[in-house]
Amino acid sequence: SYHFTPGGAMLESGAHALGCTVFRGGTGQTEQQLEAMIDLRPDGYVGTPSFLKIILEKADERRLTVPSLRKALLSGEAVPASFRDALGGRGIRAHQVYATADVGSIAYESDAREGLIVDEGVLVEIVRAGTGDPVAAGEVGEVVVTLLRNRDYPLIRFGTGDLSAIVPSSLSAASPCGRTNMRIKGWMGRADQTTKVKGMFVHPSQVAAIVARHPGIAKARLVVDNPKGADTMTLHVEVSDGDSSPREAIVASIREVTKLRGEVTIRAPGELANDGKVIDDVRRYD
Template identity: 65%
Template sequence: MTDFYDALETRDPAQREADLLAALPRQIAHAQAAAPAFATLLNGIDATQVTSREALAKLPVIRKSELLERQKQLRASDPFGGFSAIARGPAMLRVFASPGTIYEPEGATRDYWRTARALHAAGFRSGELLHNSFSYHMTPAGAILENGAHALGCTVFPGGTGQSEQQVEAMAELRPDGYIGTPSFLRILLEKAAAMNVALPSLTKALLSGEAFPPSLRDWLAERGIDGKQCYATADLGLIAYETSAREGLVLDEGVILEIVRPGTGDPVPEGEVGEVVVTTFNRDYPLVRFGTGDLSAVLPGHCPTGRTNTRIKGWMGRADQTTKVRGMFVHPGQVATVLKRFPEVLRARLVVEGEMADDRMTLKVEAASSAMAAQVAEAMRDVTKLRCTVEVVAPGSLPNDGKVIEDARSYK
């Protein structure tokens, strides 16, 4: 089979739904038995009765903020907050940290995050070399795609982030078949290669994630001979959806049940209406049930023209909460609060994220009587968020009194 990763992608939709709903009660029972957090959160739920989407919709939505709070409460005894069903040792290969700080386990199963399917849809095949520019330090993005690449039979160059000149040199000498990483960093690498007068003829395809991938950047890559496709994945859930050659939305992964709910609730919205993406996975090691991503999307009608029969979504359409993704990293309102606790002279603050794709800029506007601490605040923001930030001191009382901590003012044209 060359067009599809496996036969699951072309199942009759009714059969897929029956298969998922048949597996759902077993997964919920497993979560209750093996993950202490779900023993509490789903206390009193009879897993054998959760055999429909209507029954699933009655369960609570577990949002990232709640997962983070439970992890914080149990740091001393269980850094995973009771959500992991495996313990340190052979079953847990690595532990990663995402901003917040949220800790995620990596199990030992093949294609743990299920990203081989997305790589296959993007045109990658066994025996090829992939240049991976996702981060390999602390956060799991590099491992998420490397894990899938190895399952697909590919070799990976772990480029990581930064050091653009050295990465261009490696690309020129190793001649990778494609790139995996954020779209903005791929553009930086191509611009660096042009400035160095270095040709990269082997680079013809890319699987991109971690941030929005607007049509303008897709066309810019195509002009340079690169077919860029995107996938939607998170450290908690693994692959959620992926783009195909049809470029008509993102097709759901075969290992998830996705719901679109009204933000702030667990109530599913009608098909086509924009709402928060809520996902249940069948990962036995980290069995998240009705996990609210905080991302906005909507279900598209019909099926993919490629012949894949799973549901499609429009892709990432913004955030349902104030948590914002900047250069592939989540920035939380809680991180801003952590910084402000270090500077009692700051009365209020608002983090404004501006710019266009590949040019994200963060400005922290702080109300204070003096600008003497601006440099120290900027340094603290970089320490906490791992991202550079400009600090602008404004007069007390000048920021809007609307409760907003993070304002995403970027253009996604």
């Protein structure tokens, strides 16, 4: 049910190559998927951390367990240390993989958990966004990738728009697991105002599309947060005097345009900051 999501197809083909039996999942129908996991007894989960969290919380709510689940490969979002610890408390060993639809696998985590090891099939640079100039090891910049092995789909210095940083020690010493390639710190946000929520990109143009549906909105800012470890979206809007756009209609527009749930907060004219921000990602991953 991940339909048009390229990452789902990529990971499924890899799982089949390893001889795994794959049960396709995806957002929605959480209870049915939980029941299927209990019946089919998978020992691994591959997907976003947020959806795994939803499934496990639903199991807790129904006082059910998925005792067969012992491994998780997480991607599409940042993985907070608190969530990894929570999975460990359930007996689930989790690892991250950083990938994009254009490139495929870029970096992956080993049991050493000292950064993500750059895949052998790509060359990764960390550059200053907007200039393309490499930054010093440890400094946060945009991830730029060159494919080394795919002659049918050449990509040279492809800007992912994602932020990360080189783990300085990886330039002079191997990982404790024995891997010698460079390591990066994983996904640390976006270089532009585009962001990811529950594994889905949200663009400033989508906020503009929502505003265009409601002429009474004079100004808008989408705030993305993660209280209690769960991603949330709230569209803060300044409305014109006499605007009759019901809050429910704006909420429905958010869902239709972004395919994600969001809330709406009405602000007084002139209350939103005049700083050019359309999307404000205030999530913390402590």
